[in-house]
Amino acid sequence: MxxxxxxxxxxxxxxxxxxxxxxxxxxxxxxxxxxxxxxxxxxxxxxxxxxxxxxxxxxxxxxxxxxxxxxxxxxxxxxxxxxxxxPNRFSKHVFDERIINLSPQFDKIYNQALAAESSMLDEIAGLGYRKALEFLIKDFAIHEHPNEKESIKVKPLAQCIKSYIANESITTLAERSAWIGNDEAHYIRKQEDRDVSDMKNFIQAIVYFIGMILITEDAASMTPKK
Known part of the structure; x- marks a missing residue:
């Protein structure tokens, strides 16, 4: 206009x-x-x-x-x-309650990164999204492999994705998100044609796939009523 x-x-x-x-x-x-x-x-x-x-x-x-x-x-x-x-007031991204229960730190860190981005602190927002990704993936891995909790906590994110995430879509999205996130912490970018907006899209897709798995698990917990 x-x-x-x-x-x-x-x-x-x-x-x-x-x-x-x-x-x-x-x-x-x-x-x-x-x-x-x-x-x-x-x-x-x-x-x-x-x-x-x-x-x-x-x-x-x-x-x-x-x-x-x-x-x-x-x-x-x-x-x-x-x-x-x-003033550019921050508007929190509201995740499904299942995601928040699975990884409350992911919800907190992601929205802090979003707040930084909303304040035009774009050079540090990417690091926040990278950290949020790690909490989401590790908390989901612990959910899927509760007996491996201590091992999952200390493994690097890349190894955690490879060793504990079975869903191929989540694996692909998490791996590529981590690549972009790592670029946010380094002097030289390897993924020059990608940026934080791509990482956010990938993380949102991960949230979707994890959400579908959690819903399916909930449905599977139902038993027939006599």
Whole structure:
């Protein structure tokens, strides 16, 4: 949704004109919106802030833009891209109760990583997702092999996946997730065409497959009633 506004250069009080794409999601309530423009300010030669109001949650927020002047002699500017909106309030990912009961630490760590990512701490969020993956896989392995609990605890994640996870889909997803997660901790990336978003997708798929196994186990525990 493209809009045009006039804004003031805070450095010299000159008026400039900005054409920009309005945000389509409120960073506070996460609702799809058409924000109400309240004010705008040109901060430097290439950044601007737009002050918005959300009808859904009745809150205000600021969107930062990277701007590009079309003509050095003109007072008209064009937006290059939206940089971010703030405050960006964290919205917790709610996992199925079976997953939480299986691995409460996974639920806690994953959502802490998600909170970091929501705060644009992308360089550390990946490490959090990697740690969450390890807790999920090891807790599931312990669930499947309770007599091997102590051994599972101390094994590296890769060995744990290979030795204790029988489901091929989970094995593939966990192994590839670990590859990406390891890149998040190292100076040189090996999986250059993959990033945290891929790891999150893989982890969500792992959660799905584990959830289906837990549901099947629950169904199998039923006995016929006479």
């Amino acid at each position: 493209e809009k045009s506004v006039s804004l003031i250069n805070n450095l010299n009080s000159n008026t400039r004109y900005l054409t920009y794409d309005a945000v389509e999601q409120c960073p506070i309530c996460k609702a799809k919106i058409r924000p109400v423009h309240l004010a705008a300010s040109l901060n430097t030669s290439d950044t601007a802030s737009v002050f918005n109001y959300c009808h859904n949650c009745n809150e205000t927020f600021i969107t930062q833009y990277k701007v590009l002047r079309k003509d050095p002699k003109s007072s008209y500017y064009a937006v290059a891209n939206i940089v971010y909106s703030e």
